[in-house]
Structure formats: C-alpha cells, structure tokens
Amino acid sequence: MPPLTRWLVKAALLYFLAALLMGAAMQLPLAARVPLLGVLWPTYLHLLVMGWLTQLIFGVALWLFPRYTAEKPRGDERLGWAAFVLLNAGLLIRLVAEPRRALGVHEPWLLFASAAAQLLAAWAFVANVWPRVRER
Amino acid sequence: MPRLSIWMVRTALLALMAGTALGAVLLAAPGFGWPGVLRWRPLHAELLLVGWLVQLTLGVSWWILPRFRSGAERGPEGLGWLAFGLVNAGAILAGVGRSVGLDGLALAGRSAEALAAAAYAARAWPRVKPFR
Numbered sequence: 001m002p003p004l005t006r007w008l009v010k011a012a013l014l015y016f017l018a019a020l021l022m023g024a025a026m027q028l029p030l031a032a033r034v035p036l037l038g039v040l041w042p043t044y045l046h047l048l049v050m051g052w053l054t055q056l057i058f059g060v061a062l063w064l065f066p067r068y069t070a071e072k073p074r075g076d077e078r079l080g081w082a083a084f085v086l087l088n089a090g091l092l093i094r095l096v097a098e099p100r101r102a103l104g105v106h107e108p109w110l111l112f113a114s115a116a117a118q119l120l121a122a123w124a125f126v127a128n129v130w131p132r133v134r135e136r
Numbered sequence: 137m138p139r140l141s142i143w144m145v146r147t148a149l150l151a152l153m154a155g156t157a158l159g160a161v162l163l164a165a166p167g168f169g170w171p172g173v174l175r176w177r178p179l180h181a182e183l184l185l186v187g188w189l190v191q192l193t194l195g196v197s198w199w200i201l202p203r204f205r206s207g208a209e210r211g212p213e214g215l216g217w218l219a220f221g222l223v224n225a226g227a228i229l230a231g232v233g234r235s236v237g238l239d240g241l242a243l244a245g246r247s248a249e250a251l252a253a254a255a256y257a258a259r260a261w262p263r264v265k266p267f268r
Contacts, residue, residue, distance in 0.1 A: 108167025115160035
C-alpha cells in the first residue's frame with residue numbers, strides 16, 4: 001500500500017470515528033440544551049460522506065486502479081497529495097466554521113475557503129485518477 | 137477494467153466534480169447574500185450519493201466480482217448498461233425534481249434509480265460466488 005493511500009485511509013478512519021461520535025453526541029439527552037449540538041447535522045453528514053467514504057475511495061482507488069505507466073504507476077502523485085491536503089483542510093475549516101455560522105457568527109470568507117479547498121481536492125483527485133480509468 | 141466499468145467510473149468522477157462544485161456554491165454563497173441557491177441542495181445530494189458513491193460502487197464491483205469460466209466472463213452486459221443509463225437519469229431527474237418542487241419528476245427519478253438497482257443486482261447476483 002503506497003504512503004499516500006495509507007495517509008488517506010487512516011485519515012478516513014479518523015473521520016469515521018469522529019462522525020459517529022458526533023452522531024452519538026447529537027442524540028444525548030442534554031443535546032436539546034446545548035445549542036452547538038443542535039446545529040451539527042450538516043457537518044456530521046459531510047464528515048461521513050466526504051471525510052470517511054470519499055476519502056477512503058480516494059485512497060483505495062489510487063492504490064488499486066490500473067497503472068498509469070510502468071515507470072509512473074500512479075501518474076502525477078503531486079495531484080494526489082494536493083487532494084489529500086485540500087480535502088482535509090477544507091473539512092477541518094468546515095468543522096469549525098459551519099456550526100459557527102449556524103450559531104450566528106458571520107465569517108463568509110472562512111466558509112468560502114472551506115468550499116474552495118474541498119472543490120479543488122475533488123478536482124485534483126479526478127485529474128490524477130482519470131487517465132488510469134481504462135483497460136489494463 | 138471492462139468498458140462498462142470505465143463508463144461508470146468516469147461518469148461517477150464527473151458526478152463528483154459537479155456535486156462538489158454545487159456543494160461549494162451551497163456552502164459559500166449564503167454568506168455573500170445569495171441564499172436562493174439553497175433550493176438546489178437535493179440535486180447536490182443526488183449527485184454525490186447516487187451519481188458518485190453508488191455509481192462508483194457499481195462500476196468497481198462490475199470489474200472486481202468473480203467472473204464466469206465459460207461464455208462472456210462477466211455475463212451478458214445488457215442489464216449492466218441499462219443500470220448505467222437508469223442510475224444517471226434517475227439521479228438527475230430526482231435531484232432536479234426535488235430541487236424545483238416537481239414531485240412527479242422526483243418520483244420518476246427515484247423509480248429509475250430503483251430499476252437501476254434491480255437491473256444491476258440481477259446481473260451481479262450470479263457472480264457472488266467463490267473464486268475458481
């Protein structure tokens with residue numbers, strides 16, 4: 001398993017754990033009295049879908065898809081690393097900024113940064129993996 | 137990777153690009169005084185859940201599941217191609233229908249997605265067997 005895949009899969013596992021802990025916290029009896037726990041639903045959903053499922057797919061696809069060439073089996077790995085860094089930066093900013101917006105804090109540029117980072121991460125992954133989606 | 141898997145995985149990658157682009161607008165735009173875009177949240181969800189995650193699963197499993205020893209190695213592809221068409225039509229119709237409030241369109245989309253699942257499962261079912 002290449003280093004980038006290991007980073008992606010281990011980060012995905014951390015999001016999996018974090019999201020399910022967040023899900024449990026939202027169901028606690030005291031959740032109704034803690035405003036923060038009442039606004040976490042969209043963040044919880046994105047930690048699961050982007051942080052866990054999508055990041056796991058990124059890692060496994062970069063490992064298992066047909067090789068780009070014998071010399072460069074994974075194509076331009078800088079794109080893969082960019083996807084890893086941007087996806088996690090975007091999600092971590094979101095983890096802070098999205099609940100704060102729901103609680104009335106106006107920080108549009110923080111959410112813009114999160115949105116841009118997650119978008120660029122997805123597009124970098126596609127650029128990296130697209131030439132490898134072919135017959136062996 | 138067989139041709140059907142290539143089409144499914146590449147279309148899933150396009151859905152990921154479109155879904156994240158729309159998601160970025162949904163996340164950032166309301167902060168800049170553009171809350172009307174939030175009505176497109178159902179399309180964002182369909183693109184990423186069905187167009188990306190579900191379709192990628194279909195494409196990779198079509199490639200990876202055990203093959204047959206005689207005849208076409210992955211069986212007849214007709215139902216697989218039908219699933220490919222239905223899952224994409226379904227994601228777009230359901231996403232647009234729910235976003236603009238057209239219940240009939242949303243029902244048609246969700247029905248197409250269900251038919252895609254049936255077509256795919258019928259073709260994949262006999263391949264769920266020990267490797268030989």
